[in-house]
Amino acid sequence: MTNNSISKIRHFPLLEEAKLAEMDLFHEHQSYVIPDYLNNNLIHTLRYYQNESIRNYHYTRQNMKLSPQQVLFNMATGSGKTDLMAGLILYLYKEYNYHNFLFIVNTNSVLLKTKDNLVNKNSDKYLYKEKIAIDGKQISILEVEQFPRIQQENTIYIKLSSVQKVSEDLFVVRENTMGLTDYERQPVVILADEAHHYSANTKKEKDDENTWEYAINKILNARNDFEQKNLLLEFTATVDFSKDVIYNKYRDKVVYRYPLSKFMFDGYSKQVKRIETSASDEDKMLNVVLLSQYRKYRANSEGVTSTFKPVILFKSSKVDVSIEANAKFNQIIGNLNVRDLIKFINRQQLMDSNVSSALSLAYDFYLKNEGAMERIIREIKHDFDSRNVLNANDTSGNMLEKGQYQALNTLENPNNLYRVVFAVAKLTEGWDVLNLYDIVRIEKGAGTNKNATMAEAQLIGRGARHYPFELMGRKSYQRRFDNDLSNTQLFIETLHYHTMDEPQYIKQLIGSLKKVDLPTGEDKKTPPIEIKLKSSFKKTEAYKKGKIYYNEVKEVEDEWFNSIAKYGINHKADIIRCLNYGSREVSYQATVGSDETKIIRVEEFDVRYIKKAIQRLEFFRFENLKKYIPLLTSIKEFIYDEKWLNINEVNLFLTVPKDFQLKDISPDDILDVTLALLKEYEVKFKSGYIKQRGTKKFIGYPINEYLTNYNKRVPAYDTANMFNENMQKIEAYEIKDEFYVYEKAIVNKLEYELIERVKVHVNELKKRYQKSVYLLRMDENMHRESVKSEKLKLHQYGSRENRAGEITDIHIQGFQPDFILFLEDSDFYFQIFIEPKGMSGERFISELWKQDLLLYMADNQGEMEFAANEKNVLISGVKFYTKGDGQNTIERLKSL
Known part of the structure; x- marks a missing residue:
C-alpha cells in the first residue's frame, strides 16, 4: 500500500467509539432505549437509521470525555434529516433543558420548506403531531425573530433564518435583531442545514463563507464560560472528506453517516436508470411524455390510487434555452395526432438497439391500444396542456421570483395539476418533490464538464426520493416491487434520467454519480437469447400427442x-x-x-x-x-x-x-x-368490466403447437439491484436433465430453486408415472405475437357464484401459471399447475386469488368437464411455491 493511499484512509473517532459501544454487550449504552416521547409526538415513525443517529448522539452527550459542542450528521438526500432535527429538538429540550433553537441555511427555499416542517401547523408537511406532550405536559413550539429574555414554561422557541442574515445581524448593530449578547444570555442550539456550504472549496468562496463560518463559531462559543454551552448540530448529504481541509475540520465531529448507496439499498428511494439516446430534444420530449403517461396508466392498472401523477422535469443550463424548449414542448403537444404518433412509435422501434427497456414497454402498450388512440391522445393533451406546465426559470435557484415556491413544493397534492416543470440548473436544494419520475437533459447549450455533471448527479439524487403512493389502502415508504421480474410494477418505482449517448460525457457523468455515491444503470435491452426445446423431448409421445389443459371462457353479456x-x-x-x-x-x-x-x-x-x-x-x-x-x-x-x-x-x-x-x-x-x-x-x-369469464369446461391444446423455441432477454439490472443479494435477478441457466424440456431456463432464483427441488424427486415420480415426467416452463414470451396464446390462461370458475348468480370475488382476468408438472402413466394423464411467488408485501396478498383458484381446482376435480374422448385427465394445482418451500408445496406434489 502506498503512502498516498494510507493518507486517504479516513477515521472518525466519534463515530467509531459509538459503534464500539453499540457492539459491546456489557456497555451501559446497550440499555438505552429511544424515548417514547419522540415517536409519540412526531408524525413519522423514526426509521432505523434515524434511531441509530439519535443513539449515537446520545452516546456522545453522555460520555463526558467526548461530549462535543459541534457534531455533523452526514446523511443522504431524502433520508429525512428534517425529521431527525424535529426529534433532536424534543430530545435536547427534554434531556438537557434547551429551549432555544436557531435553524440556519443558505437558501430561502430551504428556509420556507423548513418553516412548513417545524412551525407551520397548517402545512401538510408539518412534522409534529397537533398536540405535543412530554411527561403529561403540553409543549408549545413558537417561531420567533428574537429569543425572549423572559421565557415561558413548556415552550420551545425556534428562530429560522438564512445564514447570511444571522451573520449580518451579528456584526451590524440594529434594533430588533440578535447580536452576540443575545446568544450569550441563554443557551442556544444551532441547527445548520446544508452545512457543506460553510466550508471553503475555492478562494472566492473562502472569502464569503469564512464570514458565515466565523459568525457560526462566534455564536457557538458565546457561552464557553457557562456550564450549559451553545451547541452546533450540522446536517448535510454532501461533504467531501477526500479533501484534507474538510476531513481535518470534521474528523472528530462526525456522529453519524448514512450514505446514499445504503439509503437506496434499504429501499427508501426509487430505482434510478439512465436512458442514453442520440435522439433530438424534440424526440426526447415526445418519448418522455409517452413514458410518463404509460407510467400513470400502469400505476392505475395496478390499483394505485388514481391521484398518482408522475412529474417530468426538463433541465436546461440557460433561461433562454429553457423558454425555447418550453415553447417547443407546447407545440408538440398541441400538434399531436394519431397518425403521426403511430408513425413516431414505429420509427423508434425500428431503432431497436437504441430503444430503452422502459420505452419498449410503453411503445408496446400504445400499439396494443391503437383502437383507443384517439382517447389516449385526448388524455395526453389534457394532462400536458400548457396550463399544466410550470416554468420555473429563475437563475438564482431560490424559486421565489415568480411565486412558484408553493406550486413546486406541492406537486404531490391531488389539487396540483402540474405534470411538467421547466427549470435551469439550480433547482436542487430545498426542492422536496417525491413524484418526480423523469428528468430530461435539454442538450442545447448544456455543459459536459465536471461541474455540469456534478450538478446533474445532485439533481438525480434529489429526484430519487421514494414516492409513498397508496396501494390497497396503504402507503409504503419503501419500494414494494424490487422482486418484480417483468419490471412492469418496478416501473412505477423508478426514476429515469434521459440524457445523450456520448461516450466521454457518459464517462464523466458516471464519475460524478460515483462521487455523490449514487449507483445507477443504463436502461437498455440485452441481446435476446434463443430458448430451444430439447431434441430428445421432440421425439417423445408426450410432445407428439400430449396436450395441456386450460378452462374455456364464455362471453359475459x-x-x-x-x-x-x-x-x-x-x-x-x-x-x-x-x-x-x-x-x-x-x-x-x-x-x-x-x-x-x-x-x-x-x-x-x-x-x-x-x-x-x-x-x-x-x-x-x-x-x-x-x-x-x-x-x-x-x-x-x-x-x-x-x-x-x-x-x-x-x-x-x-x-x-x-x-x-x-x-x-x-x-x-x-x-x-x-x-x-x-x-x-x-x-x-x-378492472371488473371484463367481457369473458371462466367455465368448468377444460380444453386440451396440443403441446407441439404451443411449446416452441422462443427468444427472451435477460433484464439489465441497476441501482440497488446491483448490490442487493436478495434481489430475484433473472439469469440464464443451462439445464441438461431430461425432465426439463428446454435447453435453457431464463428464470429468477426462486424459479430456479423450484426446478432444482423438482429435480430431486424426478426418479421417485417416475416410479409412479412410468410414461412421462416433465416440467414445462410456460413463458409469456413463447407466443408474444400469437393470439392463440390467450387461450393458455386459467380463469376463475365454479362456486364463487352465490345463489343469486353473483360472483363474490371478481378476478375474471386470466393468468398463466409459470410451470406445469406433466405426469403420465398407463391410466391417467395428470397436469399440475405450479406458481412460484415471493412471499412478502401487498403484491403477494393481491395475487392470493390465483392460489385460491389453483387450490379450488385441486379440491373440486369432479366438477371439471372434458371432451367425450378425454376421460382419464386429471388437472390440479398447489399452493404458491415460496422461498425454501415455505408452504410445503413439494410435499403436496409428491402426494398427488
Missing part, C-alpha cells in the same frame, strides 16, 4: 353487470374508513401502529359529499361511467339505487385517534374520505 357487486366491490351499508389525520410512516411490511384509536359515526355524511366527489372526478361523469356500467340510466340511479351506491342507506364510520371528537372532523376531511372511496371504486369498475 352486458346484462350480467347489473349491480356494484358484479365488479368485486363490497359496498356495505356501514363503510369504515381511516381518517388521514397525519398517519405515521411505516413500511408496507409493518404492522399497524400502536396509537390508540376509536371508531365514530360521521352523522353529517350524506348525499352532498357523494355529489361533490362525483363533480371532482372525471371518471364518474355519466358518459364515462356508462362505458363500464352499460345498464346504468342516470347518475341519479347510480347514487340512489340499491344495486349501486344506495346512498340513503349508507353510514360512514371513521377510525380516529382516541382523543378525537366528532367536532374535530371537518367537511374537508369527510370529502377527502369520500373521494378516496370513489377512487378505489373507479379502479374496480375498470
